[in-house]
Amino acid sequence: MKLTLLSLLLIPVFPYMGNSQITITDADFPVAGDALTVSRTADLTLDYSSTGPNHQWDFSNLTLLDQVTREHNSLSGVPFLINLSYGPTAVTAYRSSYYMPFTDLPLNQFGNLLPVQIENVFQYTKKNAQKMTLVGYSASINGQAIPIKSDTIETKYIYPLEYEDEYISRRYTHLDMSMFIPAEWIQQRKRTTVVDGWGQITTPFGTFDVLRVQHKIEETDSVKYNGTAFGLDIPVTYEYEWIANGEKTPILKVVTTELMGNETVVSAEYKDNNYLGIETIGESGALKVYPNPVTDELILSWASGMKHISIYHLDGTLVQQLSFEHAVQAINTSNLNSGMYLLSAQKDGETVTTSFVKK
Numbered sequence: 001m002k003l004t005l006l007s008l009l010l011i012p013v014f015p016y017m018g019n020s021q022i023t024i025t026d027a028d029f030p031v032a033g034d035a036l037t038v039s040r041t042a043d044l045t046l047d048y049s050s051t052g053p054n055h056q057w058d059f060s061n062l063t064l065l066d067q068v069t070r071e072h073n074s075l076s077g078v079p080f081l082i083n084l085s086y087g088p089t090a091v092t093a094y095r096s097s098y099y100m101p102f103t104d105l106p107l108n109q110f111g112n113l114l115p116v117q118i119e120n121v122f123q124y125t126k127k128n129a130q131k132m133t134l135v136g137y138s139a140s141i142n143g144q145a146i147p148i149k150s151d152t153i154e155t156k157y158i159y160p161l162e163y164e165d166e167y168i169s170r171r172y173t174h175l176d177m178s179m180f181i182p183a184e185w186i187q188q189r190k191r192t193t194v195v196d197g198w199g200q201i202t203t204p205f206g207t208f209d210v211l212r213v214q215h216k217i218e219e220t221d222s223v224k225y226n227g228t229a230f231g232l233d234i235p236v237t238y239e240y241e242w243i244a245n246g247e248k249t250p251i252l253k254v255v256t257t258e259l260m261g262n263e264t265v266v267s268a269e270y271k272d273n274n275y276l277g278i279e280t281i282g283e284s285g286a287l288k289v290y291p292n293p294v295t296d297e298l299i300l301s302w303a304s305g306m307k308h309i310s311i312y313h314l315d316g317t318l319v320q321q322l323s324f325e326h327a328v329q330a331i332n333t334s335n336l337n338s339g340m341y342l343l344s345a346q347k348d349g350e351t352v353t354t355s356f357v358k359k
Helices: 002-010 080-086
Strands: 035-040 055-058 066-071 098-101 118-127 131-141 144-158 166-176 183-203 206-225 228-232 236-243 252-259 262-271 288-290 297-313 318-332 339-347 350-358
Touching: 055 206, 066 350, 080 131, 080 144, 131 166, 144 183
Parallel strands: 055 183
Antiparallel strands: 035 066, 035 262, 098 118, 118 131, 131 144, 144 166, 166 183, 183 206, 206 228, 206 236, 236 252, 252 262, 288 297, 297 318, 297 339, 339 350
C-alpha cells in the first residue's frame, strides 16, 4: 500500500516516466480505414544518425511546413481485376489489408518516356500477426486499372520487432505492357532492416518510448521498349523510423539518399495533430505543390485533375480563387506577401488541402 501511495504522489512531479525498452507488434501499425496525419518539416539538418540503447532523441524544435493525412483504403469496391489479385479470394500471400496512393515508384515517370498514359499508382500491403509485406501495385494504364503483383514479395517488418533485430528482404516485380505497347518494366529491390536503437523521443507531438528502425533500400528499375532497354538511376535510400506502441505511424521518419558514401536528408515528417484542417488524401492521390517555399510560380499536380483552387491566409481569409480544368497547373505567387498559406483544390466533390510558404 505504501508503494502504491508513493507512486501516486510522484505522478504530478514526474509526468512522464518511460525509459523502457519496448516491443513492436502488428497492433502498432494501421488497419484499413485509418487516416493518419503527419507534419512535414523543412528542418532537414536534424541529427538522424545518433542512436543506440537507452537513447534520448530531442526533436522538439521541428517546425511545421505542411501536413498530409493518409488514408489506408479498404479493398471494398476496387475494380474486378484488382479485387481478383489482392482481395479476399486472392492467393493467400497477396490478400491485402489495405492500399494507398504511391508516388515514389519510377513507373510514374515512365509515362513521360513511353507512348502510354500511366496514372493512379497504388501500393498494396498485407499485414498479419507475423509480418507486414508489400505485395504489389496497381496502375491505370490508358484508363484501365491493372494489377502489378510482385513475383518476389518484400517484407517491411517482422514481428515482434525488438532491439538488435536484423533481416533482409527482396522484391522482384515485372509488368508486361504488351497489351498496350511493346514494353515491359522490371523492378528489383533489396531492403536491409536493422533495429539499431531504443529509448525516448520528443517531437512537437509529445514524448514517447520508441524503437529506432533503419531500412536501407537498394533498387534498380529498367524498361524495355521495342527491344531497347533503358534504366533509371535510383540512389540508395535510407529510411529512419522511430516507432512507438499504439501510434500506427512512426513518431518521426527521416529519408536520406546516398551519393559517394554521403547521405543527404530529402524529407522528414512526424506524427501530429491535424492543425491545418487537411482533407484526407484518398484514391485520387496526393496533391503535389512545388517548389515549397516558393518565390514567383507555384506548380500544382493532382492525379484526378483540378477544377477550383483557393488560397487562404492561416486565419481563413480567402486570398485568391481560380478555376482550371487540368491535372497540372502553375499559379503566379509573385504578388503574395511572405508567409504560410493554405491551398485547397477541388474537383467532383473531392477536396484536398495543403499549405505552402511564400518567400
